Amino acid sequence: MELTVLVFLPVAAALLIMLLPQSQEQNAKHVALIGSVLALALSLWLFFDFDKGAEGFQYVTREEWVNLGSFRIQYFFGVDGLSMPLVLLTTFLTVAAVLVSYSITMRPRLYFAMLMVLATSVLGVFVSLDFLLFFLFWELELFPMFLLIAIWGSGRKEYSATKFVLYTIAGSAFMLIGILLLAFSDLQTFDIEQLGRGEVTGTLLPLGWVFFFLFVGFAVKLPIVPLHTWLPDAHGDAPTAVSVMLAGVLLKMGGYGLIRMCVTIMPDQADDYGVWFVAIGAVSVLYGAFITLRQTDVKRLIAYSSVSHMGLVLLGIGALGETSLVGATYQMLAHGVVTGMLFVMVGLMYERTHTREISRLGGLARQMPLITTGLVFAGFASLGLPALAGFIGEITIFLGAFQDYEWAVLMSIFGVVLSAGYVLWTLQRVVFGPVRHEWDDVTDQHRWWEHSAALGLAALTLVLGLWPALMMDMIGPAMDPILVRLAG
Amino acid sequence: MNGIDLIGPQFAVLVAAGLILLVDALLPQQRRLIPFVALAGLAASALWTISWVGRDDYQTAFGGTLALDQYSVFFYFLFAGITATVVLASIDWINREGRGQGEYYALMLTSCAGLMFLAAARDMITIFIALELSSIPQYILAGWGKDSRSSEAGVKYLLLGAIASSILLYGMALLYGASGSTLLVDIGAFVSAEGEANRSVLIFAMVLLIAGFGFKMAVVPFQMWVPDVYQGAPTPVSAYLSVGSKAAAFAVVMRIFFEALGADVLSDDWSTVFAVLAAVTMTAGNVMAVAQTDIKRMLGYSSIAQAGTFLIGLAAISSTDDPTTLGASSVLLFLAAYAFTNLGAFVAVIAISQRLGSDQIKDYAGMWKRSPFLAAALALCLVSLTGIPPTAGFWAKMFVFNAGIRADLTWLVIIGVLNSVVSGYYYLSVARQVMTGQSDGPKIPVSIPLTVSLAAALAGVIVFGIYPAPLIDAANSAAGIFPG
Numbered sequence: 014m015e016l017t018v019l020v021f022l023p024v025a026a027a028l029l030i031m032l033l034p035q036s037q038e039q040n041a042k043h044v045a046l047i048g049s050v051l052a053l054a055l056s057l058w059l060f061f062d063f064d065k066g067a068e069g070f071q072y073v074t075r076e077e078w079v080n081l082g083s084f085r086i087q088y089f090f091g092v093d094g095l096s097m098p099l100v101l102l103t104t105f106l107t108v109a110a111v112l113v114s115y116s117i118t119m120r121p122r123l124y125f126a127m128l129m130v131l132a133t134s135v136l137g138v139f140v141s142l143d144f145l146l147f148f149l150f151w152e153l154e155l156f157p158m159f160l161l162i163a164i165w166g167s168g169r170k171e172y173s174a175t176k177f178v179l180y181t182i183a184g185s186a187f188m189l190i191g192i193l194l195l196a197f198s199d200l201q202t203f204d205i206e207q208l209g210r211g212e213v214t215g216t217l218l219p220l221g222w223v224f225f226f227l228f229v230g231f232a233v234k235l236p237i238v239p240l241h242t243w244l245p246d247a248h249g250d251a252p253t254a255v256s257v258m259l260a261g262v263l264l265k266m267g268g269y270g271l272i273r274m275c276v277t278i279m280p281d282q283a284d285d286y287g288v289w290f291v292a293i294g295a296v297s298v299l300y301g302a303f304i305t306l307r308q309t310d311v312k313r314l315i316a317y318s319s320v321s322h323m324g325l326v327l328l329g330i331g332a333l334g335e336t337s338l339v340g341a342t343y344q345m346l347a348h349g350v351v352t353g354m355l356f357v358m359v360g361l362m363y364e365r366t367h368t369r370e371i372s373r374l375g376g377l378a379r380q381m382p383l384i385t386t387g388l389v390f391a392g393f394a395s396l397g398l399p400a401l402a403g404f405i406g407e408i409t410i411f412l413g414a415f416q417d418y419e420w421a422v423l424m425s426i427f428g429v430v431l432s433a434g435y436v437l438w439t440l441q442r443v444v445f446g447p448v449r450h451e452w453d454d455v456t457d458q459h460r461w462w463e464h465s466a467a468l469g470l471a472a473l474t475l476v477l478g479l480w481p482a483l484m485m486d487m488i489g490p491a492m493d494p495i496l497v498r499l500a501g
Numbered sequence: 502m503n504g505i506d507l508i509g510p511q512f513a514v515l516v517a518a519g520l521i522l523l524v525d526a527l528l529p530q531q532r533r534l535i536p537f538v539a540l541a542g543l544a545a546s547a548l549w550t551i552s553w554v555g556r557d558d559y560q561t562a563f564g565g566t567l568a569l570d571q572y573s574v575f576f577y578f579l580f581a582g583i584t585a586t587v588v589l590a591s592i593d594w595i596n597r598e599g600r601g602q603g604e605y606y607a608l609m610l611t612s613c614a615g616l617m618f619l620a621a622a623r624d625m626i627t628i629f630i631a632l633e634l635s636s637i638p639q640y641i642l643a644g645w646g647k648d649s650r651s652s653e654a655g656v657k658y659l660l661l662g663a664i665a666s667s668i669l670l671y672g673m674a675l676l677y678g679a680s681g682s683t684l685l686v687d688i689g690a691f692v693s694a695e696g697e698a699n700r701s702v703l704i705f706a707m708v709l710l711i712a713g714f715g716f717k718m719a720v721v722p723f724q725m726w727v728p729d730v731y732q733g734a735p736t737p738v739s740a741y742l743s744v745g746s747k748a749a750a751f752a753v754v755m756r757i758f759f760e761a762l763g764a765d766v767l768s769d770d771w772s773t774v775f776a777v778l779a780a781v782t783m784t785a786g787n788v789m790a791v792a793q794t795d796i797k798r799m800l801g802y803s804s805i806a807q808a809g810t811f812l813i814g815l816a817a818i819s820s821t822d823d824p825t826t827l828g829a830s831s832v833l834l835f836l837a838a839y840a841f842t843n844l845g846a847f848v849a850v851i852a853i854s855q856r857l858g859s860d861q862i863k864d865y866a867g868m869w870k871r872s873p874f875l876a877a878a879l880a881l882c883l884v885s886l887t888g889i890p891p892t893a894g895f896w897a898k899m900f901v902f903n904a905g906i907r908a909d910l911t912w913l914v915i916i917g918v919l920n921s922v923v924s925g926y927y928y929l930s931v932a933r934q935v936m937t938g939q940s941d942g943p944k945i946p947v948s949i950p951l952t953v954s955l956a957a958a959l960a961g962v963i964v965f966g967i968y969p970a971p972l973i974d975a976a977n978s979a980a981g982i983f984p985g
Contacts, residue, residue, distance in 0.1 A: 145899075153890050164937050175930060182921065182925045183919070186918035190906065193903050193914075217906065
């Protein structure tokens with residue numbers, strides 16, 4: 014019940030927004046803010062009320078939805094230690110996304126409604142425990158994303174929006190094949206909990222194929238090299254709030270899916286192909302970092318750095334150890350907050366300078382001290398400075414994977430060194446250096462929503478960096494059943 | 502002899518057609534009532550069908566030539582709904598055209614009765630007559646417009662349709678020659694008893710039947726007429742052809758191939774043919790749709806591609822050993838979902854192009870400014886055609902793919918899935934132009950009949966998108982008439 018309310022709260026806000034009369038359309042943002050803050054409050058309550066010691070899923074809602082004998086779809090929600098932190102991340106970033114959108118004046122009703130639908134679809138993905146319901150929410154996200162990028166984006170926004178949608182449809186189409194194949198095994202169910210406990214036998218194609226189909230679906234979203242090319246375009250041209258959501262939570266749907274579906278349901282195949290995950294992950298880390306170095310557009314730069322960071326997640330998942338899996342999950346959370354903050358700060362900067370070309374920016378520390386402080390802070394978190402969020406995830410993944418995959422970890426550590434390079438170099442070019450007088454007239458961040466979005470994200474970055482146990486205690490036990498299956 | 506009761510739905514529609522002609526001739530001042538007579542006839546037809554659902558008394562009539570079963574009931578509802586939507590969508594257009602009000606609606610109802618007979622027919626002669634009863638009015642309707650394009654469409658449709666009918670007759674004649682009966686049941690018994698010995702003639706007949714019906718189903722390589730006719734014919738008629746005529750063709754194909762040619766001797770053969778046709782049709786339809794600049798042509802090619810997706814379900818019928826006849830029910834579900842969706846898209850196009858005077862996709866840019874309702878409706882229908890939730894199209898696609906996978910046609914499903922990516926490209930690029938571009942054109946008012954028909958189609962798309970269970974149940978029980 015709690016989860017039903019949580020998932021559909023944003024959609025309710027969206028409906029309310031669409032019902033606003035034209036004259037009230039500037040109030041859409043307030044409705045969206047109230048809706049997303051309520052969702053955040055609810056998920057915070059669920060988070061702290063969560064029983065960390067208990068096994069299995071909590072806050073379960075389970076109803077029959079479509080029943081055709083062999084073809085049963087359930088309305089089945091529940092969270093465990095893996096999904097609960099991701100749910101919290103989603104509601105948190107939704108609030109941030111609404112706050113940074115406060116200056117949107119063009120078609121605000123549609124904008125905020127779509128943002129709310131997006132939040133619902135992501136929440137639905139994280140809490141759905143029926144594979145088909147999961148898929149439904151997974152696909153639901155396409156439409157709002159498409160409109161948000163195509164209408165409120167910049168640059169080649171329509172090209173990017175279409176590219177994003179087509180890549181996702183292609184990936185999820187394969188996922189659908191995988192889901193159907195999986196459901197027509199001897200288990201005869203879409204129930205993720207059941208699939209994750211039983212042994213899948215009697216599929217029409219070898220299970221390795223099923224694994225591959227699902228992997229493609231999740232890998233496009235994560236994204237891995239070479240399926241990543243939609244990401245820089247989508248990020249580059251999306252409005253700030255959408256970049257926040259995209260980098261912050263949408264990419265995590267891929268990592269979540271890999272752990273929840275591929276690894277949990279098909280542990281034997283995961284064992285066989287784990288080394289590929291590690292290899293692809295390490296390549297993504299390095300390749301992403303190299304490409305990032307030569308970006309000239311700040312948002313595309315952050316986008317490529319995401320490819321690199323998500324490569325680490327894949328590496329952690331592929332190593333299949335307790336530490337590495339926990340690290341991968343933590344890295345997802347940390348990357349969500351940190352990259353979300355980077356996009357917020359860059360967004361605030363862009364709103365003032367109307368350029369994202371690194372070569373045109375410079376010396377901005379003088380004109381916008383607060384924004385650049387936030388940028389430097391988030392940048393340091395992104396390069397993995399200890400005491401900030403990014404460090405914990407990376408170090409845990411490296412520790413977990415080192416024993417089995419030294420070479421991959423060494424490669425990735427080099428990637429992390431590169432990330433220090435590109436972050437510092439970018440900060441030096443954008444924030445420091447000689448003052449450019451063409452930016453003398455721009456203002457610093459000064460409105461309450463800008464302050465609160467930046468402060469909130471910064472605070473969470475610190476919390477994740479200083480108090481890892483807060484999340485780890487929850488994530489750790491959730492990995493135990495997976496490890497039992499992997500060992501068995 | 503309670504035969505009249507058993508053809509009640511068709512009877513109601515035909516009576517309405519006759520009444521319309523009378524009103525047209527005797528009460529020329531009351532012509533504006535004609536569409537409502539048509540709607541009343543369709544409503545009566547639907548009510549009659551509902552009474553059967555209540556009576557649960559299914560049987561065959563007229564010496565086994567017509568079946569009254571869940572299957573025909575499903576299609577009666579579908580055709581009554583489709584025709585009602587098209588009638589509502591025609592009102593503005595025909596008023597503007599200003600001639601032949603009575604004939605237009607009478608022909609459309611006659612055609613609708615033909616479609617209903619087609620869905621119920623279990624005898625080859627009846628099938629052929631019903632096919633002609635539904636087709637001949639369609640030829641006339643396609644040429645209804647005043648411009649040369651429409652005349653060309655009518656003539657083209659007529660000529661190609663006549664050729665297709667003759668090919669079909671050849672196939673039927675061969676079947677009759679081999680089996681000595683025109684009843685599908687008898688042919689079925691013959692095929693399972695002596696099919697092995699007569700395999701070559703049966704396969705020959707089967708190929709001719711597929712070619713003949715392929716024309717109506719608009720399956721590659723029998724699709725050449727589709728884009729030209731859809732573009733040239735009046736838009737309401739194109740809408741009617743793209744859903745009504747296509748659905749009836751699939752209905753009758755399923756009956757024939759399942760009841761008459763369903764025995765193992767043949768079923769693997771036609772399953773393979775349908776699978777190959779499905780792959781070719783989806784791919785060709787989608788690839789050609791990408792390049793279109795005219796929205797009616799685009800919808801024409803897209804309807805070809807969609808027919809290819811239905812064919813996956815047909816191919817899955819024979820090879821599935823699941824007693825729930827997953828393939829058949831998935832095709833039925835898809836036909837219904839496709840009917841709502843495609844009608845919605847066409848009605849939106851009708852409303853827009855009436856004002857715009859153009860069918861060019863580029864002129865649709867910025868439509869959200871000129872009519873938010875039409876823009877959102879069109880975008881939603883296109884999303885449903887792509888198969889993205891929460892729309893009816895998603896469930897339809899999923900069930901067809903599901904049937905394909907169960908029938909061990911994973912290769913075909915992969916092609917289908919890749920095709921839905923391609924279709925996503927052109928559907929969404931139209932949706933994007935409609936929802937994003939800028940336009941300074943005047944607002945586009947939507948008349949009440951168009952609003953009603955569009956709202957009905959949209960309700961189907963969304964309601965069944967969120968709660969598909971009733972539709973799935975209906976499709977399942979309709980498919981239940983086929984032996985497992």
